[in-house]
Amino acid sequence: NAGVTQTPKFQVLKTGQSMTLQCAQDMNHEYMSWYRQDPGMGLRLIHYSVGAGITDQGEVPNGYNVSRSTTEDFPLRLLSAAPSQTSVYFCASSYLRVFMNTEAFFGQGTRLTVV
Amino acid sequence: EDKVVQSPLSLVVHEGDTVTLNCSYEVTNFRSLLWYKQEKKAPTFLFMLTSSGIEKKSGRLSSILDKKELSSILNITATQTGDSAIYLCAFGGTGNQFYFGTGTSLTVIP
Numbered sequence: 151n152a153g154v155t156q157t158p159k160f161q162v163l164k165t166g167q168s169m170t171l172q173c174a175q176d177m178n179h180e181y182m183s184w185y186r187q188d189p190g191m192g193l194r195l196i197h198y199s200v201g202a203g204i205t206d207q208g209e210v211p212n213g214y215n216v217s218r219s220t221t222e223d224f225p226l227r228l229l230s231a232a233p234s235q236t237s238v239y240f241c242a243s244s245y246l247r248v249f250m251n252t253e254a255f256f257g258q259g260t261r262l263t264v265v
Numbered sequence: 266e267d268k269v270v271q272s273p274l275s276l277v278v279h280e281g282d283t284v285t286l287n288c289s290y291e292v293t294n295f296r297s298l299l300w301y302k303q304e305k306k307a308p309t310f311l312f313m314l315t316s317s318g319i320e321k322k323s324g325r326l327s328s329i330l331d332k333k334e335l336s337s338i339l340n341i342t343a344t345q346t347g348d349s350a351i352y353l354c355a356f357g358g359t360g361n362q363f364y365f366g367t368g369t370s371l372t373v374i375p
Contacts, residue, residue: 154307181361192269192353193308193365200361208362240307244361250315251297251357256307 156257163231171226173241180246182224186237269366288354289336297357
């Protein structure tokens with residue numbers, strides 16, 4: 151059981167380049183999300199999805215796109231990388247229950263540097 | 266605006282000490298309060314608290330939620346060097362969205 155798998159682990163981009171961070175989970179979780187973690191800022195929610203075909207914005211969505219074509223995969227796209235997007239990115243997944251929260255499982259993170 | 270504040274921001278203790286980490290929140294649709302431990306990579310789940318006054322325990326770690334005071338504490342007794350990490354608290358809103366605090370960095374010195 152792999153859990154949540156993120157690739158790549160490290161990436162350096164030039165300003166203006168685009169790229170996709172991959173996230174896959176094998177726990178049949180309905181809910182998937184992307185966070186970025188910056189020093190002194192904690193984890194901030196970028197986008198999330200409650201199921202295939204359904205996505206929504208979190209706290210800091212600008213400059214990022216997501217899609218959810220399958221239950222397993224939730225890629226994050228940087229459209230035109232900027233130095234402000236230098237951060238550590240985490241993908242997380244969890245079961246979705248209507249009236250309660252459930253534990254989120256995190257991937258190992260992607261350290262992205264934009265120069 | 267919903268927010269989560271953790272204190273202290275960082276803490277250095279000696280092995281064997283007991284530490285108390287604090288988390289306070291201001292939220293509009295509170296469902297639960299979660300604690301995570303983050304070592305070098307991914308945060309790992311510790312506790313979820315939904316009811317006030319109920320203590321959750323796992324070995325030397327325990328946590329309690331005070332809904333009246335909108336706060337939670339995480340206690341670690343007899344600290345070990347392996348407890349060195351960033352401890353994150355988060356509140357869960359509707360739809361399983363989680364809002365995280367900035368974390369408390371704990372360093373345990375041998």
